[in-house]
Amino acid sequence: xxxxxxxxxxxxxxxxxxxxxxxxxxxxxxxxxxxxxxxxxxxxxxxxxxxxxxxxxxxxxxxxxxxxxxxxxxxxxxxxxxxxxxxxxxxxxxxxxxxxxxxxxxxxxxxxxxxxxxxxxxxxxxxxxxxxxxxxxxxxxxxxxxxxxxxxxxxxxxxxxxxxxxxxxxxxxxxxxxxxxxxxxxxxxxxxxxxxxxxxxxxxxxxxxxxxxxxxxxxxxxxxxxxxxxxxxxxxxxxxxxxxxxxxxxxxxxxxxxxxxxxxxxxxxxxxxxxxxxxxxxxxxxxxxxxxxxxxxxxxxxxxxxxxxxxxxxxxxxxxxxxxxxxxxxxxxxxx
Amino acid sequence: xxxxxxxxxxxxxxxxxxxxxxxxxxxxxxxxxxxxxxxxxxxxxxxxxxxxxxxxxxxxxxxxxxxxxxxxxxxxxxxxxxxxxxxxxxxxxxxxxxxxxxxxxxxxxxxxxxxxxxxxxxxxxxxxxxxxxxxxxxxxxxxxxxxxxxxxxxxxxxxxxxxxxxxxxxxxxxxxxxxxxxxxxxxxxxxxxxxxxxxxxxxxxxxxxxxxxxxxxxxxxxxxxxxxxxxxxxxxxxxxxxxxxxxxxxxxxxxxxxxxxxxxxxxxxxxxxxxxxxxxxxxxxxxxxxxxxxxxxxxx
Numbered sequence: 001x002x003x004x005x006x007x008x009x010x011x012x013x014x015x016x017x018x019x020x021x022x023x024x025x026x027x028x029x030x031x032x033x034x035x036x037x038x039x040x041x042x043x044x045x046x047x048x049x050x051x052x053x054x055x056x057x058x059x060x061x062x063x064x065x066x067x068x069x070x071x072x073x074x075x076x077x078x079x080x081x082x083x084x085x086x087x088x089x090x091x092x093x094x095x096x097x098x099x100x101x102x103x104x105x106x107x108x109x110x111x112x113x114x115x116x117x118x119x120x121x122x123x124x125x126x127x128x129x130x131x132x133x134x135x136x137x138x139x140x141x142x143x144x145x146x147x148x149x150x151x152x153x154x155x156x157x158x159x160x161x162x163x164x165x166x167x168x169x170x171x172x173x174x175x176x177x178x179x180x181x182x183x184x185x186x187x188x189x190x191x192x193x194x195x196x197x198x199x200x201x202x203x204x205x206x207x208x209x210x211x212x213x214x215x216x217x218x219x220x221x222x223x224x225x226x227x228x229x230x231x232x233x234x235x236x237x238x239x240x241x242x243x244x245x246x247x248x249x250x251x252x253x254x255x256x257x258x259x260x261x262x263x264x265x266x267x268x269x270x271x272x273x274x275x276x277x278x279x280x281x282x283x284x285x286x287x288x289x290x291x292x293x294x295x296x297x298x299x300x301x302x303x304x305x306x307x308x309x310x311x312x313x314x315x316x317x318x319x320x321x322x323x324x325x326x327x328x329x330x331x332x333x334x335x336x
Numbered sequence: 337x338x339x340x341x342x343x344x345x346x347x348x349x350x351x352x353x354x355x356x357x358x359x360x361x362x363x364x365x366x367x368x369x370x371x372x373x374x375x376x377x378x379x380x381x382x383x384x385x386x387x388x389x390x391x392x393x394x395x396x397x398x399x400x401x402x403x404x405x406x407x408x409x410x411x412x413x414x415x416x417x418x419x420x421x422x423x424x425x426x427x428x429x430x431x432x433x434x435x436x437x438x439x440x441x442x443x444x445x446x447x448x449x450x451x452x453x454x455x456x457x458x459x460x461x462x463x464x465x466x467x468x469x470x471x472x473x474x475x476x477x478x479x480x481x482x483x484x485x486x487x488x489x490x491x492x493x494x495x496x497x498x499x500x501x502x503x504x505x506x507x508x509x510x511x512x513x514x515x516x517x518x519x520x521x522x523x524x525x526x527x528x529x530x531x532x533x534x535x536x537x538x539x540x541x542x543x544x545x546x547x548x549x550x551x552x553x554x555x556x557x558x559x560x561x562x563x564x565x566x567x568x569x570x571x572x573x574x575x576x577x578x579x580x581x582x583x584x585x586x587x588x589x590x591x592x593x594x595x596x597x598x599x600x601x602x603x604x605x606x607x608x609x610x611x612x613x614x615x616x617x618x619x620x621x622x623x624x625x626x627x628x629x630x631x632x633x634x635x636x
Binding site: 014015018019022026029030031138139141142143144146147148150151153154157158165268269270271272273274276277280281291292295296303307310311314315318 | 471472474475478479480481482483486487490491493563567570571574575576577587590594597598601604605607608611612615616618619620623
């Protein structure tokens, strides 16, 4: 197991270095003068320009610049936002909990619905339920989620008036963020109604963001279930006279879950992509919206830092999934 | 030759590969429906000039935000209603089909060509070249797909062409991996050795001998990339980073319609339906193609 862990971590390092190269190169690839891009001012005087060039280290050899960039990254220094002048890291981690809260809720929603539905569809293969669920899953998989979000707003906020259109909390409530997670903060604050308001703001974004993972998980669970149900040990379990429920829940499910867990892990990237769209539709103050806003404001240090942090998060989560996969599936761990 | 001998001989004749493919493809009824819908979208795109009721950017100032014909205040002159500046939505969706199909086609062609080339190069040369290519693909894979596209557009600047370029880059890793993996398997087979013995050069060996045998999974992946490209281009258009207004691209139409979401449902609904139907048809077709082309990948 130790060797397995070390190999996997070893594989991650070159990818991380590659990502830093990419973000380092990015700001130099953008057309225009890098000093003006970094400082966010146009028409600098020649002296001021040279001064900034030196200050930003852009007059040194590329390799030295990259070394300094890496040094900064390893110390948690990703530069300052052009617009707010605050450190990019601070900006990112102020907004990160909002995205995490939304993503976690979306993933829980996708797993809670997708897993049982996939299992039943697999067990009752060819039934009306199976066909219906798989058609819905394919539709969900093909869904332009930004449009899906607008439709839900039309129906639930416009026609029924059940849910708010945007934001994380009704303006009538205010409290200092303690954890950054609105559900927890509103509970800690104890103001009646605050928690309910937080939940009602969260429902639609969760459904929108969870739709594609839900479809993927349901499809994957079904096909994993079908594969496992054809195995010899399932036949053995049935032959022993175990109840069908026990065969499915105890014998088949545990093995069917192995590929499903990988797929759930892979959804992290999908969730980040989806968060960009979902947060834009619902004006959710998370890093997806922040990144898009930063791009349209040409706040390149923020874009650069944000991309690096998101990529790092995705790499780390995928690494964790890989390790868990090795833990629950000895066949992977011992393969050379 | 006697009649009976002929009767015995007749069934031995193998069906043409195309007929064989159609036979297994048409077994999947959903896939045929998908193909039918996709062809319909193609026809609409090609004939939009003649069948669209209006020009896509003609503004009818007396009919701002007119509802579809079945609602009070709607008229058959604008079957699906008009948008905020009085443009006919049906016409815009019909012309929009051109953009979506062109996007799919260009993205798939670009990423398939480059992806196959890189995959074959990695499989042929192995060693440092392979490591360099595959590591680069790993880096691209580490970034969430839409985010990578957004970053590339941020570098290149917004616009339809740059968006297509960005999406092509995003789809590269999967195609490179597929091409490399199948090429490596093929390279160890006897016919490749035979071709080498006959003196085939690298280019001939890889393109004429190996490539045709690697195509099945690549075609399946290309179909799926086609539908994903339409979705991602619409998403970029929606974020303001793809096609720019007043282009009647479906995602861009949705972005323009966003502020009317609670006032005029039709402005928001129909472009999205167009995206969903096209993408869904392509995905169903992709499932059928996979079953027909690649028995190894056949669904359980």
